[in-house]
Amino acid sequence: MTSVLFDTRGPRARRRHAIYSVVVVGGVAALLTYVFLRLLDAGQFTAAMWQMFSYEGVQRRILAGILDTVKAFLLGVAFSLVLGILFATTRLSVHRLVSVPATVLVEFFRAMPLLIMIFALYNTAWLRSSVTAIGGSLRDHLGGPGSWLAATFASPTLWALVIGIALYNGAAQAEILRAGALAVPRGQREAAVALGMRKGQLMRAVVIPQAVRSMLPSIMSQIVVTLKDTSLGFIITYEELLYAGKLLAQNTATPTGYPYIPVLLVVGPCYIGMCLLLSTAARRLASLNGRTATAPIRREKGLLRRR
Template sequence: MTSVLFDAPGPRARMRNIVITVLTVLVLILVAVVVGWRLYSRGQLDAAKWEPFLTSNLWTTYVLPGVEGTLTAAAVSIVLALILGFVLGVGRLSTHTPIRWLCSVIVEVFRAIPVLIMMIFAYFLFALYDVFPSKYLALAGVITGLTLYNGAVIAEIVRAGVNALPRGQSEAAEALGLRWGQTMRSIMLPQAITSMLPVLVSQMVVVLKDTAIGYQITFVEMVRQGTVVGSSYGNYVPALIVIALLMIGVNFALSAFATRLERRLRRSRRGPAPLEIQGVEQEGAPGAKAL
């Protein structure tokens, strides 16, 4: 039996895959036990190391400011990157050659520059010309770097999503006499957004995690605050475990929200049920029953 993507494995291949899977799981369990035992033997998992997290002072002084910084930078960067990405993505699909070339150059340049370099450059540029108050310089640098890089990536996602639609969509719009802008705004983009949503969510998660790079320009975010807690209380492992759990929780919440939004969009784009269409036809054409 042949699948679309690969040949179905035979009995020997299935047995080999099972053996490899079992061995891999056993090795991972062994590594986890060894690492856990070494941490426990060095006292990193003692109850005393976790007690600081039961005090409100640690959360209000270290953890919550880091959470606030991460969520603020991520939220603003995601909104700005989506706007920039859709503008550049549609621009790359434009029928006007200068606009298409300009957007292509911007996308390729910002995709090629590492996020950290853009953060550092924006930070010192804003500081040099006093664009923002000093307490907001790090936040502005992080948002600028994340917006430019992820906006360029989202532009490619938009371009690929629109190009993946059936050609008949644009041809039908041309037959109706719609201009390119009307076709893109009313037909192509609404359909492409639903299919692009899982990839966009993945990119939003990347934005959230990349806020941790901002510690290089003294930005207060979750991972940096976790290392500060570990340095202050001598509990690096528990501190980083707590920060990791917080990051996982935020990412899961973002993914769950996007999943619900995707389902809602798909449901709203469904057409009427066949029985309803049939009922309308029967009411509008009395001769339909006879046929």
């Protein structure tokens, strides 16, 4: 088949590109072999390096890191989606007093590096005092359940990470939703206005639901990014999975050194597994969304056949 983007390569070009491919693959294979041999000489693949993972305490520490990662992820996703809907709605407002500040905030949070935002929040006095006060109030007024809530959620490091993730990803979700809202056909807006809907009702009942449906794959992709962003919590000593792996690697001495590579080979697949689960859920939602969207068309075709 002839491509319209570039000319078809001739025999000499194909041979030259084949040689380039062999050279690149051979170079990468040689580099990986060299790295593997150096790590093997350093004792990173000896049995003593992996023995730590048979201990129940290490397994519990890794499981606790996974649970802390999931906790920060769920809170970050919930707040980022709420902020995304709020920012998208205000940016689409016809009132400049509402849309201009929302635009400034969205662009600011999108431009600000997430790591700097998390670190700045962690070093903010009001966040620490507020979380501490809320935790004390929960213990005083709710007894046992309040103590559990305070021990589980009243952590300044957790909320510094969650707020930073929510602001950054909320701005990204707002742009995704705004693009989906602008893609809604103009006729549907006009029909809703003709039915007497106000602007708020129009956004809630017509525009936002369709924007969410059309942009669902992009929304789920950003949610996967949110999960990976939780790994930045190790900078502020939030005890998520990456921080747990760092502690295990630095505090477990073996006759051949510290088990950095074994910990990496255990922690890395945990992140990959969680991302794959989210990606699978995204594909399922996308396929379900497609079937739901085409259901009225299939019903209409069935009625026409019966007639």
